[in-house]
Amino acid sequence: MAGETMRFFEQVNHHFDKAAALTEFEPGLLAQIKACNTVFHVAFPVRRDDGSIEVFEGWRAQHSSHKLPTKGGIRFALTVDEDEIMALAAMMTYKCALMDVPFGGAKGGVRIDRTQYSEGELERVTRRFTFELATKNFIGPAIDVPAPDYGTGSREMAWIVDTYAAVGGHQLDAAGCVTGKPLPVGGIRGRTEATGRGVFFGIRELLKHPEITRSLGMTPGVEGKTFVVQGLGNVGYHAAKFLTEAGARMIGVAEYEGGIHGPDGIDLEKLVEHRKATGSILGFPGTTALPDRMKALELECDVLVPAALENQITEKNVDSIAARIIAEGANGPVSADANDRLLERGVMILPDIYLNAGGVTVSYFEWVKNLSHVRFGRMGRRFEELSNTRILHTVEKLTGASIDAQSFQAAIAGASEADLVDSGLEDTMIGAWHQMTECASQRSTDLRTAAYLIAIEKVAISYLDRGIFP
Numbered sequence: 001m002a003g004e005t006m007r008f009f010e011q012v013n014h015h016f017d018k019a020a021a022l023t024e025f026e027p028g029l030l031a032q033i034k035a036c037n038t039v040f041h042v043a044f045p046v047r048r049d050d051g052s053i054e055v056f057e058g059w060r061a062q063h064s065s066h067k068l069p070t071k072g073g074i075r076f077a078l079t080v081d082e083d084e085i086m087a088l089a090a091m092m093t094y095k096c097a098l099m100d101v102p103f104g105g106a107k108g109g110v111r112i113d114r115t116q117y118s119e120g121e122l123e124r125v126t127r128r129f130t131f132e133l134a135t136k137n138f139i140g141p142a143i144d145v146p147a148p149d150y151g152t153g154s155r156e157m158a159w160i161v162d163t164y165a166a167v168g169g170h171q172l173d174a175a176g177c178v179t180g181k182p183l184p185v186g187g188i189r190g191r192t193e194a195t196g197r198g199v200f201f202g203i204r205e206l207l208k209h210p211e212i213t214r215s216l217g218m219t220p221g222v223e224g225k226t227f228v229v230q231g232l233g234n235v236g237y238h239a240a241k242f243l244t245e246a247g248a249r250m251i252g253v254a255e256y257e258g259g260i261h262g263p264d265g266i267d268l269e270k271l272v273e274h275r276k277a278t279g280s281i282l283g284f285p286g287t288t289a290l291p292d293r294m295k296a297l298e299l300e301c302d303v304l305v306p307a308a309l310e311n312q313i314t315e316k317n318v319d320s321i322a323a324r325i326i327a328e329g330a331n332g333p334v335s336a337d338a339n340d341r342l343l344e345r346g347v348m349i350l351p352d353i354y355l356n357a358g359g360v361t362v363s364y365f366e367w368v369k370n371l372s373h374v375r376f377g378r379m380g381r382r383f384e385e386l387s388n389t390r391i392l393h394t395v396e397k398l399t400g401a402s403i404d405a406q407s408f409q410a411a412i413a414g415a416s417e418a419d420l421v422d423s424g425l426e427d428t429m430i431g432a433w434h435q436m437t438e439c440a441s442q443r444s445t446d447l448r449t450a451a452y453l454i455a456i457e458k459v460a461i462s463y464l465d466r467g468i469f470p
């Protein structure tokens, strides 16, 4: 294998091929599932604050339109190129299939270092890119639905929906053209933290598994486990937050400016405040600075959560990785060859297409909400509360017991949108965990190969069921 020289899309295809070899589908069908169906490349001008014009390059890849719309984030980063976007789009196809989220896979991006531009400039870049997508039919609630990814967030999603609505004449379902929006423009509660929350659920499920924890020489449960996180952005911050809340101890952090080690535990919220105040994670009390940011990945810990970008654990550093579990918050943080080496060493890898799928799962809920034009819980919440009240009053009457006001209130509460989103996310992550682990044990393979295998089977069946090949 060419090791680190492998392009990102080739690495995704390496995982695909390994799983495809375990199926009996005909080669032509597998080739169709693997191929990236459509790629759009655009160069567009934006006026900068100083009056000059800069030309940016952007891409949108629709890897598989076996289900529509296609779905996948928009990334703003200097790493963006056609290969990266195709690789990420392919991962979206497999991720959605694995999680039973009814979308084809897509991804988009603009090659830009967002730190070098003002808010106004970023707004013009986002709006112009959206205009290009909209006028070429690469965005729409029934066509292709972007979401946040590295370098973008709810602010950019609000600019996207506003531009799309303006270009498309404000159709009824315009809000469903993008997910990850702020609440007032059609977002859903729980989307911002969804990916990190899903990462936590995946780690929690793994740590519940007595056979796995025994094989790793660990006790079951999240409490007391040590972890290191790379990238304190949307995914990394929220994963660290939920792990900390469940009693795990963060002992190392890597960010753009460097890496820190705090064996006694690093307080996440205080670290975030320190970074806001000083512009850096370095110098945080109770921690020592590591020689460089990559050294954080080599710290001895139970769980390493790479949540920045792809190709962070490669042939170069794989032999120095001391974590027992690698929880892929980012897409593709472990290169294909490093992956094989880690598996040989018995390191447990929670694969990206499963572990960070919480974002697209809740994006699916947001899209359904946008198309149905009603908030989840709106129709049933009060009814549920009234039913529960009647049941409790009957229980009190029959037993003669009296329930205190606080317990009464807690017991009757109907589900809010946030409750429903969290429960739907948890259910989806747990359901996929069981599918993946059962498949891995039946086929005697690793979790990533099992995840790809399930995805390939689902996409293949969806093609075959429709008799799509004339």
Ligand code: NAD
Pocket (backbone or CB within 6 Å): 148, 149, 150, 151, 152, 195, 230, 231, 232, 233, 234, 235, 236, 254, 255, 256, 293, 307, 308, 309, 310, 329, 330, 331, 332, 356, 357, 359, 360
């Ligand atoms: P983000 O932009 O919110 O955060 C990324 C963070 O990583 C930033 O704080 C950045 O400074 C830091 N970083 C960049 N390079 C680094 C390096 N070499 N070392 C240490 N830190 C570094 O991005 P995000 O949305 O959290 O996405 C992170 C990863 O998760 C990406 O691979 C993305 O594709 C994946 N992902 C994101 C979502 C989502 O909902 N946002 C969903 C699924 C997967």
